[in-house]
Structures are given as C-alpha cells and as structure tokens.
Amino acid sequence: MSASPLKTDQELVRNALADRHAFAALVTKYEAPLRRYVKRLGINSAEDADDVLQEAFIKAYVNLNDYDPSLPFGAWMYRITHNESISLFRKQRVRPHTVETEEELVIFENIADATDIHAEIDKKLLKVAVHKALAGIGEQYRSVLVLRFLEEKSYDEIADILQIPSGTVATYISRGKRELKDSLLKEFISTDV
Incomplete structure (x- = not known):
C-alpha cells in the first residue's frame, strides 16, 4: 500500500x-x-x-x-x-466593490449571457454592467452568487459556509439572479433613452 x-x-x-x-x-x-x-x-x-x-x-x-x-x-x-x-x-460602513480578474470577466460574461439580455449589446459594456450590478445587490444575494458562480461551490457547501438551509441557498440564488437581471435591465433601459 x-x-x-x-x-x-x-x-x-x-x-x-x-x-x-x-x-x-x-x-x-x-x-x-x-x-x-x-x-x-x-x-x-x-x-x-x-x-x-x-x-x-x-x-x-x-x-x-x-x-x-x-x-x-x-x-x-x-x-x-x-x-x-x-x-x-x-x-x-462602506458598500463593497467587487474586483474583476481575467477569469471573472469570462464568468461575468456567462452570467450576463444567462440573463436573456438582448444579444446585440456590446459584451464589454455588459461585463462592466454585470460587475456594477453585482456590487449593488443585497449582501446575502451577492454572497451566494459569488460562492455559486465564481467560487463554484455546491448548494450544500454554500449552506455550510453561510450557515443557512440549502433551500434558502436556492431561494437566495434565484432572488439574486432576478435582482441582478432587474438591475441590468434598468441600467440598459435608462441608457437607451
């Protein structure tokens, strides 16, 4: 052995x-x-x-x-x-600002693609908007989205880390994605006017 x-x-x-x-x-x-x-x-x-x-x-x-x-x-x-x-x-007592690395730009692009935003939007602008929107959503949603999509943790691992039930993790991910999408839509609707 x-x-x-x-x-x-x-x-x-x-x-x-x-x-x-x-x-x-x-x-x-x-x-x-x-x-x-x-x-x-x-x-x-x-x-x-x-x-x-x-x-x-x-x-x-x-x-x-x-x-x-x-x-x-x-x-x-x-x-x-x-x-x-x-x-x-x-x-x-300050709002955190997320940091982009090259690896994260790809992930932000994937998150942006998953939000069903019109395909003609410039990818670079979209990545910046996703980055900004992620920094602006609620802390509990940002935490689960970072753990799930950037740290690639499972729902059970996220539940262990944050000491919340797995069902709550799923809820926070769903709500966080919705909040992220709404923020992105508002950003692009307000800039298109």
Whole structure:
C-alpha cells in the first residue's frame, strides 16, 4: 500500500492539533482560495484582505479544538472568512466593490449571457454592467452568487459556509439572479433613452 503525499483536511487538522507548527499546512492550502473569495466579496485593499485572512486563520487556529471533523474543513474556513469579511464591511460602513480578474470577466460574461439580455449589446459594456450590478445587490444575494458562480461551490457547501438551509441557498440564488437581471435591465433601459 503506497502512502499518498496529499493529506486530507482531517489529517492536516489532526496534525495541527498535535503540533502547532503543522497548522501552516492548512494555511498554505487555503490562503489563495480564501484570498480570491475575499476579493470577490469586494475587499479590494490588499491590507484589508490580509487583515481578514489573518483574523480568520487566527480564529480557526484558536478554535481548532471546536472544529467538527465530520464536516468539511474548507466550508468551516470559508464560513470564518466570510464572517470576518462582513465584520470588516460593518466596521468600514462602506458598500463593497467587487474586483474583476481575467477569469471573472469570462464568468461575468456567462452570467450576463444567462440573463436573456438582448444579444446585440456590446459584451464589454455588459461585463462592466454585470460587475456594477453585482456590487449593488443585497449582501446575502451577492454572497451566494459569488460562492455559486465564481467560487463554484455546491448548494450544500454554500449552506455550510453561510450557515443557512440549502433551500434558502436556492431561494437566495434565484432572488439574486432576478435582482441582478432587474438591475441590468434598468441600467440598459435608462441608457437607451
């Protein structure tokens, strides 16, 4: 039987509980995806993103004994990071602004295509409008849309991360898409006049 060089999250957690230096493996594994998630939620400042991630990893480390190994560790880390991001928004009392990467431009284009907006609209203008509309919708809807369409999480993973029922996730996605579509339609109707 050959040992796999890749350890599961549960193995990494067990190692971290036994040796505090082993927690670094979890940080290494989750830092990049969590940083991307924080930026997609609208934390544009590198310093703020660093602060959110630092607080999230500190909370995870301090509360590692409370982690339930029957649940996915990744969802637990996303939940902690999400809560830290929301705390930052509350402290700053500003509306988050989402960040576009090249990868997200393709995803925004796919979301825009799915909203049934007239096909002749310039794609670049549409991507900018989708980006702006996503930043302007309600936080709970933006969160589920980012997790579903940008982070590609399943409904169950989103439910674990946000600590809401799966049915609520489906409702928020539906309402968020409708709010996004309505916002886009208003934007294009008002600019066509």
